[in-house]
Amino acid sequence: MKNKYLVGLLLFFLFAGGASTAQTGLQTEKIFETYGKQKGAILLELATDVLGDHTRMTLYKSLVVPSEDPTVAAIATAIGNDIAGGSKLMETQKNGRTETGYYCLKRNLESKTYEYILYKEKSKKITLVYIRGDFPPHQLENELGKLKDLFVYVNNKRIKLQ
Numbered sequence: 001m002k003n004k005y006l007v008g009l010l011l012f013f014l015f016a017g018g019a020s021t022a023q024t025g026l027q028t029e030k031i032f033e034t035y036g037k038q039k040g041a042i043l044l045e046l047a048t049d050v051l052g053d054h055t056r057m058t059l060y061k062s063l064v065v066p067s068e069d070p071t072v073a074a075i076a077t078a079i080g081n082d083i084a085g086g087s088k089l090m091e092t093q094k095n096g097r098t099e100t101g102y103y104c105l106k107r108n109l110e111s112k113t114y115e116y117i118l119y120k121e122k123s124k125k126i127t128l129v130y131i132r133g134d135f136p137p138h139q140l141e142n143e144l145g146k147l148k149d150l151f152v153y154v155n156n157k158r159i160k161l162q
Contacts, residue, residue, distance in 0.1 A: 026078075026105075026115075027078035027079075027082050028075075028078045028079065028082050028117055028128065028130055029130075031128060032061060032063050032128070032130070034074075035063060035065045035074075036063050040066055041063060041065045042063070042065075043061075043062070043063050044060075044062045044063075045059070045061045045062075046060040046061075047059055054146050054147075055143050055146040055147065056133045056134050056135045056139075056143060057131055057132065057133040057135075057147075058113065058132050058133050058134070059130070059132040059133075060129070060147070062127060062128065062129045063126075063127070063129075064125055064128075065125070065126050065128075066124060066126075067121050067124045067126045072097075072121065072126065075126060075128055076098065079101070079103065079117055079119060082117060083103045083104075083105060083117065086103060086104050086105040086106045087103070087104050088102075088103055089102040089116075089140065090102040091103075097121070098119065099120070099122065100120050101117075101119040101120075102116065102117075102118050102119075102140065103116065103117045103118075104116055104137045105117065112134065113132055113133060113134050114132070114133060114134070114135060115130070115131070115132050116129075116130070116132075116137075117130055118131070131143075
């Protein structure tokens with residue numbers, strides 16, 4: 001029963017944002033498109049209509065996929081290309097492999113928004129997150145903390161997003 005609610009919730013979020021909210025021109029966009037459709041992947045997109053009252057984020061998109069060598073290499077290449085001109089906010093490595101990384105992409109001067117890519121590899125799973133919002137890098141942790149308080153109602157039941 002819970003799976004039906006979760007699937008319905010995920011489908012709602014996937015279509016609520018629409019195509020106009022997708023990050024354009026980024027290599028990680030291709031990662032979301034390619035790996036988000038694979039078996040065992042979890043793709044979630046939250047747009048302004050859900051995030052607006054809770055955070056300064058205008059788009060939150062996450063992908064969880066099994067950690068396999070070709071996937072890890074494709075994601076690492078995409079992140080490397082996308083952060084050119086941007087900055088590494090935090091990165092931890094173990095045995096020469098990135099375990100966790102927070103990256104700020106080059107700021108879009110026209111829209112005055114920031115774009116972030118977050119990466120984590122743990123327990124044989126990779127989590128890739130793309131965030132867009134009107135907050136500078138030193139406020140990223142604070143904005144991520146606000147997501148913990150985000151609740152959504154499905155079938156008159158309150159569900160906390162984690």
